[in-house]
Amino acid sequence: MAFMTEILEKQKVSGPECRNRMMPVQDALDILHGKWKLLILMSLSDGPMRFKEIQRQVEGITAKMLSKELKDLEINELVARTVYDTTPVAVEYTRTPYGHSLKKVIDELHAWGLQHRKRVMRKSN
């Protein structure tokens, strides 16, 4: 029983500072959650794209999801939508400067995913 109180005593640490660190991450996740948002942003790395173009790049996404996700991204000003008044209408999606501010996040995720893939390969051998 002395053991129990001992092990229990150890945990008191890590007060609310930890929770404070979590909040911003939670904020970010709130905006970027789901399978698609980051991939859509990636597809817009090299310049404006049109709807079907994005759909072709982001493998597996349906028109409905793309439509919805683009709206979300637009609301959060990560992507801008431009309509050209031609016949027929041409619509372009552009990653905003704010959207580009996610570059590091995406890069880190990319790097991690890359080494994770290698690790998995290694294990399966």
Next chain:
Amino acid sequence: MAFMTEILEKQKVSGPECRNRMMPVQDALDILHGKWKLLILMSLSDGPMRFKEIQRQVEGITAKMLSKELKDLEINELVARTVYDTTPVAVEYTRTPYGHSLKKVIDELHAWGLQHRKRVMRKSN
């Protein structure tokens, strides 16, 4: 109509290299998706934690979700579970070295979330 073909011509670019860049990100997202996994990992930054301790740190998570997410994290070797054969049983969760390899990802997400929060505050004034 010349305009249309012109605008259409511009898009051919960004071939499959873009899709190749997406795959690792997709892999990473596959493992880290959901509201909780990264937050749980964060709560284990400062050392081992017990179930209820984690639940107290990760605000809003239910026992069921925590239980499920910990299992997922364990399967992917981001978290290790240690059972101490005491009475009553004590169970500790530890972030593995592999779990710590996500530090940069979390840091970047944290940094972005922080400035995003500032940005939102600025706008609402």
Next chain:
DNA sequence: GTAACCGGTTTTCCTACGGAAACCGGGTTT
């Protein structure tokens, strides 16, 4: 003229995520 493209919307349907609460055996505290 007809097939295929454009930028989506709408409908239907199913599944996964995720919350609330009860519950389990056991232990400790008072």
Next chain:
DNA sequence: AAACCCGGTTTCCGTAGGAAAACCGGTTAC
């Protein structure tokens, strides 16, 4: 003995995510 801790599991349930396909008016290429 009552009340509270531990580490979860189980049940129930609502909602959001996501897939498939039809559909719209209009344009363009063959």
